[in-house]
Amino acid sequence: MTKKYSYGLSIPLMSVLFLSLSFSGEALKGKYSADKRYVDHEDGTITDSQTNLMWVKEDSYSDIGKCLDWNASWSYVNWLSTGGYTDWRVPTVRELETIYEKSKINKDYSGDITHIDLIFASGGAYSYWSSETAGACCARYVYFTNGSIDESFRDTCLYKGVRAVRR
Numbered sequence: 610m611t612k613k614y615s616y617g618l619s620i621p622l623m624s625v626l627f628l629s630l631s632f633s634g635e636a637l638k639g640k641y642s643a644d645k646r647y648v649d650h651e652d653g654t655i656t657d658s659q660t661n662l663m664w665v666k667e668d669s670y671s672d673i674g675k676c677l678d679w680n681a682s683w684s685y686v687n688w689l690s691t692g693g694y695t696d697w698r699v700p701t702v703r704e705l706e707t708i709y710e711k712s713k714i715n716k717d718y719s720g721d722i723t724h725i726d727l728i729f730a731s732g733g734a735y736s737y738w739s740s741e742t743a744g745a746c747c748a749r750y751v752y753f754t755n756g757s758i759d760e761s762f763r764d765t766c767l768y769k770g771v772r773a774v775r776r
Contacts, residue, residue, distance in 0.1 A: 642728040649728050654692035660707050662700075662774050665691050668733035669770040670718055676766035679748040682738045686773045697773035699740040702758055704774055705751040718768070723753040734770030 639650040648656045649666065656663045669677050669685050677685055682699055689697040708725055715725045717735040734753075741749040743760035750769055751758055761767065 640728075642726050644726075647726055647728045650692065652692040654694070655728055657708065660704070662704060662707070662776060663692075663694075664708065664729070665689065665697070665773045666728075667730040668737065668772040670734035670768075671730050671732040671770075674718075676734065676768045677738070677770055678766045679738050679761075679763035681766070682769075682771035686771055689773055691773070694775055696775050698775065699738060699771055700774040702739040702741055702749050702751060705737055705739055705772070706756070706758075708772075709751060709753055709756045711756065717753075721754065724756065725753055729772075733772070734768055736769045737772050738769055 639648045641648055646658055648658065650656065653666050654663050655666050665672075669682065673685075686697050686699050689695070691697065708729075710726060711724050713724050713726045715723045715727055715729060716731040717723045718732050721735060723733070723735050736750050736752045736754075736759075739749045739751065742763075743749050746762055747760040748763050749758060749760050761769070
């Protein structure tokens with residue numbers, strides 16, 4: 610006796626499986642960084658697979674072409690709608706430290722080296738404001754040239770910018 614098999618359902622089933630896998634997760638859309646850590650969603654946003662934080666691809670400096678003081682950084686972030694999201698915020702020092710990578714080379718607005726993955730837009734600031742204050746006068750920021758953390762008066766920009774983040 611010969612057995613007959615029906616493969617009629619295999620093509621539609623494979624199509625459904627492919628479509629469900631293709632559209633089931635945000636991380637499947639976009640381009641990956643060389644080390645596969647970051648996903649560029651091609652809408653101005655980048656997701657870090659290690660922290661699940663979403664970052665803007667362009668920082669404020671590369672976006673508007675000038676530095677921002679701490680107060681202006683908050684205003685800038687509050688008006689962002691990058692990628693269709695409106696819940697952007699100024700990151701903490703710890704969050705900024707997670708995207709500083711000494712082994713990575715990118716370029717700031719003047720062509721100097723910053724240590725952030727190339728998946729992020731070049732031409733940005735070399736240091737980023739954090740949401741953290743330091744006394745009544747100052748706020749903390751992270752240098753992306755060497756990874757150091759410092760503080761400065763909130764009303765000075767000195768080539769600083771903000772890289773907005775969301776969860």
